[in-house]
Amino acid sequence: MSMKPKLRAAFEAELQEATRAEARADLTLAWRHLERAHILSQAHAGPHVRSHCRMFAFGWRRRDVRELVGQxxxxxxxxxxxxxxxxxLGNTGGANVGILTPMPMPEDLRALLDG
Incomplete structure (x- = not known):
């Protein structure tokens, strides 16, 4: 099943915002956008893997061995x-959370996933 256009647009927007935030050296915000992209992608294999690849690359640039192994x-x-x-559902995808741990989901993302 492919992502619906609205969900795809939101996923891509989160990835773009992560790139912009990292370029401004706002690493906390960049990571938050990567987590949000991950939440949006979980039901779709290709985007889900892509979100983890982006998290891996972020960890690589930070020289974060724990994140690299986890990703x-x-x-x-x-x-x-x-x-x-x-x-x-709701899992933010970082190495700091369990792979199979469900987590509370931001309401705006829940609305996108339910729509």
């Missing part, structure tokens, strides 16, 4: 997790 594992399991419907 490497997530890159491998993200696609199958999406295909099997096993991605936990």
């Amino acid at each position: 490497a594992v997530r890159i491998v399991v993200a696609g199958p997790g999406s295909w099997l419907g096993r991605a936990p």
Whole structure:
């Protein structure tokens, strides 16, 4: 199943905002946008893997070994997790949270996913 256009646009916007925030050296905001992109992508294998690849690249630029290891594992399991419907909703996707841990979802993202 492919992403609906509105969901795809929101996912791409989050990735773009992450890039802009990182360019301004606002790393906290950049990571937040990557987490939001991850939440939006979880039910779609290709975008889900892409969000983890972006998180891996962010970790690489920060020289964050914990994030690199965590994202490497997530890159491998993200696609199958999406295909099997096993991605936990709301999970922000970082190495600081469990791979299968569901998390509260921001209301604006819930509205996009429910719509």
